[in-house]
Amino acid sequence: MIGSLRGQLLERFEEADRGEVLVEAAGVGYRVTVTPTTAVRLGDVGGQVFLYVHHLIREADQALYGFLERSERACFEALLSAHGVGPALALSVLGVHGPLELARVVADEDVAALCLVPGVGKKTATRLLIELKSALDMPVDGVPSGAETPGGARSALVEVQEALGGLGYTLEEVRSVLGDLAGDDTAVLLREALQRLARA
Numbered sequence: 001m002i003g004s005l006r007g008q009l010l011e012r013f014e015e016a017d018r019g020e021v022l023v024e025a026a027g028v029g030y031r032v033t034v035t036p037t038t039a040v041r042l043g044d045v046g047g048q049v050f051l052y053v054h055h056l057i058r059e060a061d062q063a064l065y066g067f068l069e070r071s072e073r074a075c076f077e078a079l080l081s082a083h084g085v086g087p088a089l090a091l092s093v094l095g096v097h098g099p100l101e102l103a104r105v106v107a108d109e110d111v112a113a114l115c116l117v118p119g120v121g122k123k124t125a126t127r128l129l130i131e132l133k134s135a136l137d138m139p140v141d142g143v144p145s146g147a148e149t150p151g152g153a154r155s156a157l158v159e160v161q162e163a164l165g166g167l168g169y170t171l172e173e174v175r176s177v178l179g180d181l182a183g184d185d186t187a188v189l190l191r192e193a194l195q196r197l198a199r200a
Contacts, residue, residue: 002055002064005030009049012039021066023049032066033087035095036180041068056087065091071099078135082128093117096157096179106132113158118175156186163190164197173197 007025019039023030032051034042042049051066052073065087067073072094079090096117097105105113106129114125157178163186164174177196181189 001057002030002053004050004052005032005064005066006050007048009042009045009047012042012045021049023051023066030064032064033091034066035091037095037182038066038068063087067094069099075099075102078132081135082131084124085128089117089119092119098182102132105129110158112161115171116157116161116175116178118179156184156189157181159186160189160193164193169197 005023005025007023007030009021010024010029011022013020013022019034019036021032021034021039021042023032032053034051042051051068052070054065054067054073054076056063056065065073065076067076076090076094079085079093080087093102093114097113101113104110109129111122111125111129114120114128115122117125120128160178160181161174165171174193177193178189181192183189
């Protein structure tokens with residue numbers, strides 16, 4: 001069972017909803033599926049990288065999923081434990097909400113925030129919130145033990161979503177531009193989202 005990889009980044013294969021990288025360790029090349037954000041954060045091809053890995057083994061298939069932080073891998077595994085959640089959806093959730101933000105979303109029962117994830121509607125989001133409360137082992141204040149949380153309970157992405165909705169944009173239009181945005185400055189995110197919508 002592979003739990004981590006340290007080696008040279010040989011190739012990067014980017015797709016719309018996920019990324020894949022080829023990491024060579026001890027002379028062996030491993031293809032690892034990652035979020036688009038992680039693919040970018042790994043740096044230039046040829047550099048040295050380290051990934052925490054979830055090694056998924058099925059009857060007729062094996063796959064590696066890579067994460068820059070141990071907490072991301074833990075959240076991925078918690079998501080996989082939820083009914084009806086496969087690796088692709090779990091990775092999509094983490095592509096939109098990092099571990100701390102996901103913990104806050106679950107604690108606040110923020111259905112709108114989960115609906116930002118492509119393929120997740122209100123019904124699925126509501127069910128996920130219920131299942132993730134136990135899977136993420138949430139304490140009373142909603143933040144995992146030992147974690148530092150940024151100020152403010154509301155997600156900047158959710159505030160941008162609501163602002164764009166107020167401007168008349170549909171949920172699908174909003175999802176298309178918010179999928180890979182990251183940050184906690186609502187004004188900056190809103191400006192970038194509006195620029196992307198204008199280009200589209």
